Amino acid sequence: MLGTAPSPGLLQLVDEAAGHPRLIVSLLTGLREENALRTVDGQAHPVGRVLPRRVTAQVAATLETFSPDCRQLLRTAAVLGRELDYEVLAPLLGTTPSGLVRLLDEAVATGALDHSGARTVFRGALLHQVIAESVPASLKRALRREADQVRRLRAREEPAAAGGQLNDRQHAVVQLVGQGLTNQQIARRLDVSPHTVNYHLRKLYGNYGVRSRIGLLRAVQDGVRANAG
Structure with missing residues (x-):
């Protein structure tokens, strides 16, 4: 795609896409379109850490194919961290941990989340970052305050x-x-x-x-x- 060898820094950025083919294509195409690559000693290096607009658009379009409840789960969870905490997410979303099962199944099936054993995490740092950044800063602060209230309530109980x-x-x-x-x-x-x-x-x-x-x-x-x- 680039016509030259990738630098270690570019390879690391691509690795953060966790093997999502369309996300990788959007990333490389966007970097090239926005002149965010420079060639040094025959290798392509990323310029800065700002993600291309094409990547944001790709993730937004993908999220639109999910159910509204699943989108809410992913955006809320992304604000709180890369690993999902069911005991905090359930009350934030007005349900119980068992009520999250269907939404988690959907998110895992579509490749947004990975589930192994007791842990459920976002598939790749890049996807997590883009989804978290899609939430306005003021709403992020409100969600984190609400999550802290849930944790304090659990501590008292x-x-x-x-x-x-x-x-x-x-x-x-x-x-x-x-x-x-x-x-x-x-x-x-x-x-x-x-x-x-x-x-x-x-x-x-x-x-x-x-x-x-x-x-x-x-x-x-x-x-x-x-x-x-």
Whole structure:
């Protein structure tokens, strides 16, 4: 398409399209149309990081083929991050996690999202960026404030550990921490998002007055011994 070899920087940009053929064609064509490529030592280099208008138009046209509910899901989720947090998205969209299943199936089938195990993410950083940028800045701020309110409400409703007594989810998190698993690995084991794992750990740290995983494990063990005694 370019008539010359791509530079490593251009290859990296193309990789962010995650193998979407039409998105890659739009990207390269748009860069050429907008004179956003320069040739140095026989390689094509991108000029800056502004995406071509053709890419934005391509993604907008693709989104129009989705159902309105699916478009709302994708645009809301894109504002909050590349990985979807079902427990936050569901109340924002006025539904339950089970109510998201149909929309997630549609988004995965059309190639907008990838789902593997417990994680659902946007397919490629480029698609995520374009969809997020399609939301006005003022609406982004409102959505993020609303998401923070949902997280705070969940925090108030969740039973806290007290006197070494853990609820089932907290107990599972502590057990997996004791096995040396990372937050990502714990999230996959429990079929929750890493944000949820982070939330549980922060809450446990606060309840036990510790700042590390080792401190948490010691505090939990001390609490078990004290209760046993």
